[in-house]
Amino acid sequence: MTTFRRRSRSNEDELPPLVETEWLGGRYPFPDIVTAKDEETPNIMLWLDRDRGRLVQVMVPPAELSAPFAFSLVRAMFDPGAGYPRRPRHIRVADATLKEELAGGDLDAEIVVAPTPELDDAFAELCATMRGESDPECSYFEHGALGEGVVAALFAAAADLYRAAPWNELVEFQVVEVDIEALGIQGMCLSVTGALDEEEAPDPKGLMLFRSFVEHGRYMDALASMDLDETQLDFDVPVLALTYQRREELPPQMRRETASHGWPVAAASAYPMLEYRNRYGIPEALREFDVQIIAACARGLIAFLRDHAEKDFPFRHDEVSAGTYPAGDDVEVRITAHGSDWMLEPPLSMEPVVHGPKVGRNEPCPCGSGKKYKKCCLAKDEAARRGRGD
Numbered sequence: 001m002t003t004f005r006r007r008s009r010s011n012e013d014e015l016p017p018l019v020e021t022e023w024l025g026g027r028y029p030f031p032d033i034v035t036a037k038d039e040e041t042p043n044i045m046l047w048l049d050r051d052r053g054r055l056v057q058v059m060v061p062p063a064e065l066s067a068p069f070a071f072s073l074v075r076a077m078f079d080p081g082a083g084y085p086r087r088p089r090h091i092r093v094a095d096a097t098l099k100e101e102l103a104g105g106d107l108d109a110e111i112v113v114a115p116t117p118e119l120d121d122a123f124a125e126l127c128a129t130m131r132g133e134s135d136p137e138c139s140y141f142e143h144g145a146l147g148e149g150v151v152a153a154l155f156a157a158a159a160d161l162y163r164a165a166p167w168n169e170l171v172e173f174q175v176v177e178v179d180i181e182a183l184g185i186q187g188m189c190l191s192v193t194g195a196l197d198e199e200e201a202p203d204p205k206g207l208m209l210f211r212s213f214v215e216h217g218r219y220m221d222a223l224a225s226m227d228l229d230e231t232q233l234d235f236d237v238p239v240l241a242l243t244y245q246r247r248e249e250l251p252p253q254m255r256r257e258t259a260s261h262g263w264p265v266a267a268a269s270a271y272p273m274l275e276y277r278n279r280y281g282i283p284e285a286l287r288e289f290d291v292q293i294i295a296a297c298a299r300g301l302i303a304f305l306r307d308h309a310e311k312d313f314p315f316r317h318d319e320v321s322a323g324t325y326p327a328g329d330d331v332e333v334r335i336t337a338h339g340s341d342w343m344l345e346p347p348l349s350m351e352p353v354v355h356g357p358k359v360g361r362n363e364p365c366p367c368g369s370g371k372k373y374k375k376c377c378l379a380k381d382e383a384a385r386r387g388r389g390d
Contacts, residue, residue: 016077016085018108022050023076023088024119025098027069030060045072046126048119049080049088054143055122056080060280069101092116126282138251140258142286148261150288153328155263157295158272162244164302167195167205175216176304178209179334180296180327183289189216190297190335193243206243209297224376233281241277242294244270292331300325300333 030042047057057076077087091111093099099111140151170192178188189212194205210216215237222236246269247255258265265271275283276290303325322336365376 015107016087018089019086020089021052021086022090022092023056023073024048024050024092024116025069025073025102026094026116026119026123027098028123044123044126045069046119046123047073047076048122050092050118053118054145054285055126056285058126058278058282058284060278060282069098073102073107094119139253145285146288146291150291152261152263154272154274154291154295155258155265157298158242158244159264159266159270160302161207161242161298162205162266162270164305165205166192166301166305169305171195173220174337175213176301177213177334177336177338178297178300179336180293180300180331181334182331183293183296185293187212189213190301191216192301193241204243204245206241207294207297207301208242209240209294210237235277235279235281238276238278240290240294241275242298243273243275245273247271296327296331296333299327300335304335 025045025047027043027045030044042060045057045059045061046055048054049056057072057080059072059075073091078085080086087107088109091102091107091109092114093102093111094113094116096113099113102111140146141148172191172193172195175189175191178190179186189210191208191210192206193208210219218236219239222234226233226235247265250258250271254271257263258271274286274291274294276286277283304323307323308321322334324332324334327333365378367377
């Protein structure tokens with residue numbers, strides 16, 4: 001199964017190449033903005049490539065587990081969030097305890113104990129992001145990691161997707177399989193968000209891409225079981241998410257970039273935002289590969305829905321629907337809806353039709369599960385209403 005990050009090494013047992021660069025490592029308490037007061041506070045482990053000025057690893061082990069600090073370094077070397085797999089020649093940590101935890105590894109690295117203000121600043125920025133505070137220097141170019149052509153292609157695909165409005169046709173649990181042979185993608189799971197017409201706190205319109213149907217199911221289970229107001233966020237799996245923002249919500253730098261390059265935007269509320277979020281919902285560095293995937297998915301989904309516009313669709317459960325569609329630059333996307341798996345729910349014909357008073361989004365679900373309506377039966381009920389033409 002292909003992940004969002006392509007790895008260049010061919011032997012998993014070999015260490016990445018040694019590079020003359022300095023990495024800064026540290027362990028910080030997880031911000032209490034997303035942790036209940038009566039819970040044990042987990043740690044967040046960060047690694048930063050000083051020469052590039054970018055975080056290469058953000059690791060948040062569950063509170064009940066004590067993940068070794070050295071393990072976070074190994075993960076950073078083999079699967080960095082920015083750049084290619086590599087091993088730093090020089091390592092700087094802020095205290096001797098961290099140095100001791102790294103000792104004994106066959107790293108061929110010089111480890112020194114010295115202040116790490118650059119990493120402290122990165123942690124502060126990460127906390128600000130988690131609080132929803134916009135970074136005024138946020139850029140569509142990811143500080144040089146993305147080229148203008150890739151960003152322009154994302155804007156074009158996102159604008160066409162917004163005009164096609166797949167959230168008017170699909171709900172979140174109507175997922176499709178995505179294969180993109182040219183990009184090495186097989187069996188990924190694509191979900192549309194923003195389909196529910198909710199008066200208060202509507203979900204943002206966009207796409208979410210998971211590495212498999214299984215991971216989509218794990219994400220939905222985690223989302224349904226979480227109380228976003230009280231517990232540490234843990235969505236169990238990473239996700240690549242395309243959403244739309246209003247122009248006034250966009251960081252100033254991104255507004256300037258959009259205007260100066262003349263990138264197409266479908267509406268004042270349709271400025272695309274692409275994020276790779278780890279299992280804890282923390283954004284990590286994007287690669288051009290991520291942008292290419294989501295742009296191709298958008299193109300493929302538009303064509304897929306256009307193909308089925310005149311059919312009894314998307315509420316059919318007795319057939320597999322598939323198509324292969326061009327997505328630019330010799331890239332083709334295959335979109336597949338797998339019969340009864342298309343909705344990951346029993347067919348609507350098996351669901352009892354219930355007419356009753358409207359239930360508020362944040363009220364207890366009428367089914368008696370004890371969950372909020374928005375986390376339980378809201379999506380299913382909305383789909384049933386769409387199927388009846390309510």
